[in-house]
Amino acid sequence: MRVPEITDDPLQPADAAWRELSSQTVPLVPVPLESQPNEYIRTAWEGRPYGRVGEVQVAAARHGERLFVRLEWADAAEPNTEFPDGAGVFFPDSADDGPPVTIGSRAAPVRLWAWRDRLVVQQDLPAVRDLVASGPGVFQPVGPRPEPDPDERPGGPSEVSTGWALADGRWAVVVSGNVGAAASGRMGVVVWDGSNEERAGIGAVTPSWVPLAVA
Amino acid sequence: MSSRIESGPDVTGNGHAGHPAGQVAMVFDLNKCMGCQTCSVACKVLWTRGEGEDHQWWMTVNTQPGLGTPKGWEQMGGGRPDGRPKPGHQPGRAEFGGGWSFNYDEVFYGGKGRSVHLQPTDTGDGTTRWGMNWDEDQGAGEYPNSYYFYLPRLCNHCTHPVCAAACPTGAMYKRAEDGAVLRDEELCQGSRFCMEACPYKKIYFNYTRGVAQHCILCFPRLEQGVAPTCARQCPGRLTFVGMLSDPEGPIHKLVHQWELALPLHPEYGTEPNIFYVPPLAPYRLHDDMSIDYETPRIPPEYLESLFGPKVHQALATLKTELERVRAGGTSEILDTLIVYRWPELFGPFTTDPAQLERTPEKVAVALRSKPAGNDHG
Numbered sequence: 259m260r261v262p263e264i265t266d267d268p269l270q271p272a273d274a275a276w277r278e279l280s281s282q283t284v285p286l287v288p289v290p291l292e293s294q295p296n297e298y299i300r301t302a303w304e305g306r307p308y309g310r311v312g313e314v315q316v317a318a319a320r321h322g323e324r325l326f327v328r329l330e331w332a333d334a335a336e337p338n339t340e341f342p343d344g345a346g347v348f349f350p351d352s353a354d355d356g357p358p359v360t361i362g363s364r365a366a367p368v369r370l371w372a373w374r375d376r377l378v379v380q381q382d383l384p385a386v387r388d389l390v391a392s393g394p395g396v397f398q399p400v401g402p403r404p405e406p407d408p409d410e411r412p413g414g415p416s417e418v419s420t421g422w423a424l425a426d427g428r429w430a431v432v433v434s435g436n437v438g439a440a441a442s443g444r445m446g447v448v449v450w451d452g453s454n455e456e457r458a459g460i461g462a463v464t465p466s467w468v469p470l471a472v473a
Numbered sequence: 474m475s476s477r478i479e480s481g482p483d484v485t486g487n488g489h490a491g492h493p494a495g496q497v498a499m500v501f502d503l504n505k506c507m508g509c510q511t512c513s514v515a516c517k518v519l520w521t522r523g524e525g526e527d528h529q530w531w532m533t534v535n536t537q538p539g540l541g542t543p544k545g546w547e548q549m550g551g552g553r554p555d556g557r558p559k560p561g562h563q564p565g566r567a568e569f570g571g572g573w574s575f576n577y578d579e580v581f582y583g584g585k586g587r588s589v590h591l592q593p594t595d596t597g598d599g600t601t602r603w604g605m606n607w608d609e610d611q612g613a614g615e616y617p618n619s620y621y622f623y624l625p626r627l628c629n630h631c632t633h634p635v636c637a638a639a640c641p642t643g644a645m646y647k648r649a650e651d652g653a654v655l656r657d658e659e660l661c662q663g664s665r666f667c668m669e670a671c672p673y674k675k676i677y678f679n680y681t682r683g684v685a686q687h688c689i690l691c692f693p694r695l696e697q698g699v700a701p702t703c704a705r706q707c708p709g710r711l712t713f714v715g716m717l718s719d720p721e722g723p724i725h726k727l728v729h730q731w732e733l734a735l736p737l738h739p740e741y742g743t744e745p746n747i748f749y750v751p752p753l754a755p756y757r758l759h760d761d762m763s764i765d766y767e768t769p770r771i772p773p774e775y776l777e778s779l780f781g782p783k784v785h786q787a788l789a790t791l792k793t794e795l796e797r798v799r800a801g802g803t804s805e806i807l808d809t810l811i812v813y814r815w816p817e818l819f820g821p822f823t824t825d826p827a828q829l830e831r832t833p834e835k836v837a838v839a840l841r842s843k844p845a846g847n848d849h850g
Contacts, residue, residue, distance in 0.1 A: 298639035299641065302669065382524075382682075399659065457663075459641060
């Protein structure tokens with residue numbers, strides 16, 4: 259996927275810059291049950307469908323040191339009152355790392371920028387988290403837990419930020435962070451369907467890396 | 474901070490992690506609990522006054538039989554009844570209920586004090602239709618043989634903590650020093666598998682901060698020789714604290730030597746470290762109001778459903794000891810349960826917190842698992 263240099267910060271999915279950029283449809287598959295990190299999760303989800311979002315439209319752009327990734331997918335389900343919809347993009351350290359389907363591993367952790375919808379009762383939570391993922395749901399925050407930023411504006415070079423919108427049964431989400439995270443030239447995508455109680459390692463993921471050609 | 478017990482094939486521990494160097498345990502004598510909720514309030518005041526904690530009661534006292542808190546928790550699954558994790562239900566806000574806001578302005582300042590009564594404001598999410606002690610004193614049975622008793626509940630700090638086994642990030646863990654099951658809120662990502670897996674449903678979710686929270690056995694107090702606040706504030710002298718392995722302590726005697734104190738729902742398979750002396754009840758009355766000495770008012774099968782088959786022998790032991798004392802004899806068991814001297818309840822944790830030196834370092838220690846109320850994330 260081509261990642262052109264642009265002159266704005268297109269943090270909102272409706273920003274004009276996205277209309278000029280081409281997007282790519284990327285298939286998603288359920289994160290394998292056998293790779294889930296513990297027996298409880300494997301047992302609880304055995305025989306229970308998950309990873310229900312089958313594909314996502316992906317576009318990306320660069321502005322200076324910031325990388326912007328726009329994700330869009332269909333979601334007609336009523337929101338769950340406990341678990342939010344979510345999506346994330348993740349980057350391996352090396353192009354030689356294994357497939358993305360486990361969202362990293364202990365031997366080859368990935369950097370994950372994870373967005374989640376704000377439920378009515380969770381309005382103070384940061385909508386995007388900067389994480390290190392070393393397996394399905396085996397996520398750890400990068401640095402201390404962040405203070406809430408209601409404006410979600412891009413901050414320093416290492417901070418992640420986000421904008422999102424739900425319209426006509428489709429989510430459109432932009433996540434942004436330092437372009438250095440994409441140095442390997444590869445990206446994975448994960449989507450969680452909150453209406454199906456998907457979270458952590460229970461979700462839909464790209465079965466192969468999305469190549470990034472960053473300008 | 475503290476060392477963890479972790480072992481097994483799973484990434485973050487499999488829940489049968491072996492035994493800690495010492496296990497702090499508690500015994501509640503249900504024959505003395507009067508349901509006053511002082512323990513609940515003491516815990517609430519100390520630990521759950523921050524943002525997103527309004528509905529949290531890490532210590533609760535419910536009337537049995539009853540649906541308890543969260544509503545119907547005994548039917549929500551979880552645990553490891555056959556040695557394997559059993560999928561469970563994650564209780565939501567409506568099932569816990571509580572955390573209400575009241576119409577104070579309308580009643581006290583709105584000129585409607587004579588026409589509107591004080592009531593929780595309906596937030597439309599079901600939380601005003603249940604609470605931490607909703608079915609108080611309802612019990613079961615028909616007059617004059619109706620019955621109930623009180624059951625204090627907190628995290629069981631299980632020997633096999635399925636909450637820790639289910640956590641994908643390693644945020645939940647069992648501490649090696651004293652067996653307390655704790656959580657690292659920096660690591661918690663709010664997936665709530667712990668809440669599903671816990672069969673006792675004593676883990677809450679902080680919807681403001683996005684983290685799971687539960688009783689921490691007052692570990693900052695234990696570290697300074699102070700008993701947990703629920704035990705220390707109990708006016709009924711019914712809450713014992715101590716090391717489970719101390720052969721001279723009342724905990725060991727009640728649990729292992731006399732087998733009088735039993736875990737709640739042992740069939741859940743997690744080996745709780747909170748134990749209960751089961752309740753004796755008055756005898757039933759015949760229709761003519763004469764006493765039926767053959768039939769206890771609380772059905773033994775109901776007590777067995779809570780405490781397992783050992784409950785019958787425990788109750789028989791209690792009766793035997795009572796009869797011995799009534800006949801003029803003595804009973805070490807009853808003397809232990811009576812608790813003539815208050816500090817004997819607390820094993821090695823008899824330090825008076827009012828006498829502690831409160832240096833900034835010690836305050837920091839006490840607060841280290843209790844982020845400030847305005848901390849989000």
